[in-house]
Amino acid sequence: MSAVGHVPVNEHPHDDHHHEGNFFTKYIFSMDHKVIAKQYLFTALFMGIIGIAMSIFFRMQLAWPSESFKIFEIFLGKWAPGGVMSQEVYLALVTIHGTIMVFFVLTQGLSGTFSNLLIPLQIGARDMASGFMNMLSYWLFFLSCIIMLSSLFVESGAASAGWTIYPPLSALPQAIGGSGLGMTLWLVSMAIFIASSLLGSLNYIVTVINLRTKGLSMTRLPLTIWALFVTAIIGVVSFPVLLSAALMLIMDRSFGTSFFLSDIYIGGEVLHYQGGSPILFEHLFWFLGHPEVYIVILPAMGIASEILATNSRKPIFGYRAMIASILGIAFLSTIVWGHHMFVSGMNPFLGSVFTFTTLLIAIPSAVKAFNWITTIWKGNLQMNPSMLFSIGFVSTFITGGLTGLVLGDSTLDINVHDTYFVVAHFHLVMGISALYGMFAGIYHWFPKMFGRMMNKNLGYIHFWITIIGAYGVFFPMHFVGMAGLPRRYYDNTAFPYFDDLLEINVLITIFAIITALVQLVFLYNFIHSIIAGKKATANPWNSNSLEWTTPVEPIHGNWPGEIPHVYRWPYDYSKTNEKGEYVIAGQDYAPQNVPLQEGEEELNH
Amino acid sequence: MTVFLIIIVVALFAITVWQLTRIFQLSRNTNTLDSSQIANDKDNKTQGNLMLAFGIAFYIFMLYNFWSFGDRALPAASSEHGEEYDNLLLITMAVIMFVQVITQGLLHYFAFKYKGKKGQKALFFADNDKLEFVWTIIPVIVLAGLIIYGLFTWSDIMDIDEEDDPIVVELYAKQFSWIARYAGKDNVLGKANVRFIEPSNPLGIDNSDPYALDDVVTAEIHLPVDRPVLFKMRSQDVLHSAYFPHFRAQMNVVPGMITQFAFTPTVTTDAINETEYMRDKVARINEIRREKNEELVALGEEPLTDYDNFEYYLLCNKICGVAHYNMQMKVVVETEEEFNVWMAEQEEYSETLGDLIGAKKDRKSTGEELAQVEN
Ligand code: HEM
Numbered sequence: 017m018s019a020v021g022h023v024p025v026n027e028h029p030h031d032d033h034h035h036e037g038n039f040f041t042k043y044i045f046s047m048d049h050k051v052i053a054k055q056y057l058f059t060a061l062f063m064g065i066i067g068i069a070m071s072i073f074f075r076m077q078l079a080w081p082s083e084s085f086k087i088f089e090i091f092l093g094k095w096a097p098g099g100v101m102s103q104e105v106y107l108a109l110v111t112i113h114g115t116i117m118v119f120f121v122l123t124q125g126l127s128g129t130f131s132n133l134l135i136p137l138q139i140g141a142r143d144m145a146s147g148f149m150n151m152l153s154y155w156l157f158f159l160s161c162i163i164m165l166s167s168l169f170v171e172s173g174a175a176s177a178g179w180t181i182y183p184p185l186s187a188l189p190q191a192i193g194g195s196g197l198g199m200t201l202w203l204v205s206m207a208i209f210i211a212s213s214l215l216g217s218l219n220y221i222v223t224v225i226n227l228r229t230k231g232l233s234m235t236r237l238p239l240t241i242w243a244l245f246v247t248a249i250i251g252v253v254s255f256p257v258l259l260s261a262a263l264m265l266i267m268d269r270s271f272g273t274s275f276f277l278s279d280i281y282i283g284g285e286v287l288h289y290q291g292g293s294p295i296l297f298e299h300l301f302w303f304l305g306h307p308e309v310y311i312v313i314l315p316a317m318g319i320a321s322e323i324l325a326t327n328s329r330k331p332i333f334g335y336r337a338m339i340a341s342i343l344g345i346a347f348l349s350t351i352v353w354g355h356h357m358f359v360s361g362m363n364p365f366l367g368s369v370f371t372f373t374t375l376l377i378a379i380p381s382a383v384k385a386f387n388w389i390t391t392i393w394k395g396n397l398q399m400n401p402s403m404l405f406s407i408g409f410v411s412t413f414i415t416g417g418l419t420g421l422v423l424g425d426s427t428l429d430i431n432v433h434d435t436y437f438v439v440a441h442f443h444l445v446m447g448i449s450a451l452y453g454m455f456a457g458i459y460h461w462f463p464k465m466f467g468r469m470m471n472k473n474l475g476y477i478h479f480w481i482t483i484i485g486a487y488g489v490f491f492p493m494h495f496v497g498m499a500g501l502p503r504r505y506y507d508n509t510a511f512p513y514f515d516d517l518l519e520i521n522v523l524i525t526i527f528a529i530i531t532a533l534v535q536l537v538f539l540y541n542f543i544h545s546i547i548a549g550k551k552a553t554a555n556p557w558n559s560n561s562l563e564w565t566t567p568v569e570p571i572h573g574n575w576p577g578e579i580p581h582v583y584r585w586p587y588d589y590s591k592t593n594e595k596g597e598y599v600i601a602g603q604d605y606a607p608q609n610v611p612l613q614e615g616e617e618e619l620n621h
Numbered sequence: 622m623t624v625f626l627i628i629i630v631v632a633l634f635a636i637t638v639w640q641l642t643r644i645f646q647l648s649r650n651t652n653t654l655d656s657s658q659i660a661n662d663k664d665n666k667t668q669g670n671l672m673l674a675f676g677i678a679f680y681i682f683m684l685y686n687f688w689s690f691g692d693r694a695l696p697a698a699s700s701e702h703g704e705e706y707d708n709l710l711l712i713t714m715a716v717i718m719f720v721q722v723i724t725q726g727l728l729h730y731f732a733f734k735y736k737g738k739k740g741q742k743a744l745f746f747a748d749n750d751k752l753e754f755v756w757t758i759i760p761v762i763v764l765a766g767l768i769i770y771g772l773f774t775w776s777d778i779m780d781i782d783e784e785d786d787p788i789v790v791e792l793y794a795k796q797f798s799w800i801a802r803y804a805g806k807d808n809v810l811g812k813a814n815v816r817f818i819e820p821s822n823p824l825g826i827d828n829s830d831p832y833a834l835d836d837v838v839t840a841e842i843h844l845p846v847d848r849p850v851l852f853k854m855r856s857q858d859v860l861h862s863a864y865f866p867h868f869r870a871q872m873n874v875v876p877g878m879i880t881q882f883a884f885t886p887t888v889t890t891d892a893i894n895e896t897e898y899m900r901d902k903v904a905r906i907n908e909i910r911r912e913k914n915e916e917l918v919a920l921g922e923e924p925l926t927d928y929d930n931f932e933y934y935l936l937c938n939k940i941c942g943v944a945h946y947n948m949q950m951k952v953v954v955e956t957e958e959e960f961n962v963w964m965a966e967q968e969e970y971s972e973t974l975g976d977l978i979g980a981k982k983d984r985k986s987t988g989e990e991l992a993q994v995e996n
């Protein structure tokens with residue numbers, strides 16, 4: 017891939033050799049980035065249904081401890097004797113819920129779907145740099161999903177040591193049933209997932225660097241591309257570290273090494289392990305784990321930036337600051353992992369360093385939040401569902417991000433570490449925010465993916481109930497944490513002190529059930545619109561970026577003729593000339609492929 | 622409360638279903654190309670207004686949470702450094718809520734104020750160095766303040782000063798219980814290792830270490846008030862975490878190494894039970910338990926016991942297996958005299974050891990006798 021500068025290697029459309037092929041090459045083993053994007057999206061949504069259903073199950077146990085439910089009996093079988101959830105399966109559900117939501121839904125649902133869809137379309141490329149690698153990446157992802165799901169049916173139980181799989185718990189089947197075959201499958205699945213993610217990320221990086229169309233300099237890229245590009249870089253830097261941790265854990269488990277284990281007495285005998293350190297694992301895990309939350313949130317930030325600007329009919333405020341903060345966040349995200357380990361027993365001096373870097377990362381995050389708010393100020397806001405979700409994104413990102421000031425401060429973390437305060441924090445800032453980013457992206461680019469529109473009224477219902485429900489779940493949860501309730505507790509009624517939290521837990525669970533049910537409205541809308549939605553116009557949101565210059569019916573190679581050239585940045589919304597008129601008469605936007613008009617200046621943004 | 626919520630759920634669902642059917646009717650004719658699914662002025666207006674309504678409702682909801690759940694938060698700290706902790710937490714929370722109220726207000730207000738209308742012109746406003754500088758520098762200053770305060774407190778807490786003559790206590794963790802070992806008169810813990818573990822020596826104490834002889838192994842922690850205590854922590858199997866929420870203290874317990882945390886308890890168990898906070902809390906919990914008991918009795922089940930008195934506790938706060946949720950130990954803070962009385966009642970390890978050796982000898986001699994009889 018040594019193509020020079022901005023000249024795309026595949027300059028001509030592929031109509032010379034038709035890729036029609038048969039059903040298999042067109043829809044299953046497709047190398048077309050648009051098809052692969054959809055495959056990622058469908059798979060992620062499917063995994064999302066499972067992950068969210070799991071959270072409802074364990075929330076029910078927390079609200080109505082040890083009560084018998086028919087659905088537990090149906091879905092959990094032997095793990096819920098008499099319909100009462102067992103302790104084992106509670107931990108398994110929590111673990112697999114966390115794993116699925118973070119990696120399989122939000123990482124690939126956002127980065128996988130939107131990198132594939134948007135990178136070629138927004139930079140003016142016919143496809144990804146390597147279509148084959150791209151296809152391989154998806155199928156490895158698919159395989160890892162299958163393995164992860166199959167681990168749910170293992171006799172001794174699925175992985176149950178929390179999504180952070182700290183050894184020794186995750187290493188010793190004697191310590192918990194889920195650390196037997198279930199954990200092996202978890203590790204294999206994640207190793208394949210990482211391979212998939214690396215293949216994908218390398219492809220995204222190369223494509224953005226090499227295949228931009230003529231005129232599309234880095235400072236004219238839409239923020240979505242910046243975000244996806246930097247996300248891919250973070251992935252390449254940090255995922256291999258998780259892979260090495262997983263490999264070492266596999267060796268400790270199966271080949272008798274002692275990387276993470278030492279001095280263990282369990283099941284009536286002393287094990288042979290000597291000299292390893294669980295803290296080493298924590299370092300390796302969080303070296304990926306922390307960047308991972310930015311891998312999840314950066315694409316959502318990019319999507320929200322793009323959608324807020326388009327629907328405000330205003331340029332994004334502080335374009336360069338937005339890029340700088342993406343880069344700043346990306347850099348800092350690799351040196352803050354220790355804030356998950358303040359009380360792990362590592363040297364307290366290290367804790368001070370990590371407090372410092374962690375609070376530093378608050379600065380670019382704050383800048384972004386202010387810039388989004390300024391972007392909608394004095395706009396002409398078009399309240400499409402995607403816009404609502406983007407505004408919701410800013411709201412939850414702020415609410416969740418602010419409590420990071422508590423958790424990032426080593427002193428304050430002492431007493432809230434591993435309590436529900438943390439669960440509330442990361443769900444808002446990462447889980448819910450990223451989910452909103454994903455929904456925003458789906459509503460916005462649905463016409464690009466399927467040539468049809470999603471129903472807006474259903475979108476409104478979906479948005480309002482979701483935002484009310486999500487805040488209803490996670491805002492009160494802070495108070496549960498402030499009461500000192502640890503997370504990953506199967507039951508909070510083992511002693512009386514927490515009895516008065518039950519009321520809050522019931523409230524939370526009811527909100528969770530509402531929120532989960534309203535996602536069915538989304539699913540219905542999504543599926544129904546694919547089949548029978550209103551036909552979309554080429555540029556329904558009057559947007560500037562290049563993807564809207566392609567025909568409504570997607571074709572292989574994206575543009576029927578020449579690839580458009582780019583003459584301006586993507587945020588010329590409501591730009592006026594000296595006379596106070598729009599630069600292009602009669603429309604409040606100037607697409608990137610439209611040359612500068614007479615007398616128009618290209619501002620140095 | 623619950624009934625109320627269930628009504629809301631049902632109502633929301635009814636609305637959803639009703640809307641669904643309406644939308645279904647409207648969208649019969651699908652293959653037409655139109656812009657009906659793009660927000661128009663009417664949608665902008667409705668949704669903009671809803672944004673404002675939501676912003677206000679969100680404020681109310683936050684207030685409601687503070688109002689009705691605020692009292693669930695932990696009581697004022699019962700340790701010396703805990704005061705600093707609470708102070709820092711209060712300041713940080715104030716900053717957080719201040720920023721939260723302002724930014725959420727602006728966000729939702731703007732969404733309402735600038736909702737789209739045909740003919741309305743958005744302001745082309747792409748950049749403003751001054752503004753951006755201001756809102757970079759403000760977080761920098763606020764954060765610098767928080768960082769500095771936080772770091773001083775952190776090094777205070779973590780810097781363990783052996784000069785203060787702390788009581789040394791080992792916290793020993795295993796699935797799923799805690800054991801405490803006081804260092805005894807010499808205030809030095811005897812050596813220990815998992816390789817010495819036997820049914821009669823669950824902590825793996827090295828019997829040949831003379832420092833071990835006066836150690837005292839207990840199933841509860843008692844602490845004299847106002848005297849520093851240094852916990853040295855050991856785990857025999859997996860990670861655990863020693864969490865003393867009321868003392869603002871937590872440290873992971875890691876197999877293969879010794880971790881530590883020191884603090885000075887300042888409020889005795891008796892004293893905290895006298896506080897208004899704790900009396901309310903205990904009363905509230907008893908009320909809940911009484912209600913629950915009515916149900917239980919109606920079902921013919923065993924009623925719960927009353928919660929007569931608050932006791933401090935130590936919890937496990939790192940997932941450690943199926944009974945992680947039920948791994949706790951009682952902590953009693955008392956006056957120096959009470960502590961000394963309690964301590965005098967405990968058995969020193971040498972005594973335990975003596976009993977053991979005695980027991981072994983007994984067994985051995987009976988064994989010999991038996992052997993002789995057989996001959
Ligand atoms: C209806 C929505 C959701 C509900 C009600 C929910 C609820 C919960 C709760 C209560 C826990 C903590 C359980 C415990 O520690 O005992 C948890 C764990 C977790 N959730 Fe969610 N969650 C939801 C959606 C999400 C989303 C969207 C994400 C995406 C990031 C997510 C990621 C996680 C993770 C990473 C954990 C930690 C798992 C672990 O401790 O091993 N959740 N969830």
Ligand SMILES: [Cu+2]
Pocket residue numbers: 305306309352353355356
């Ligand atoms: Cu982190």
Ligand SMILES: [Cu+2]
Pocket residue numbers: 794795796797860861862937938939940941945948
């Ligand atoms: Cu434990």
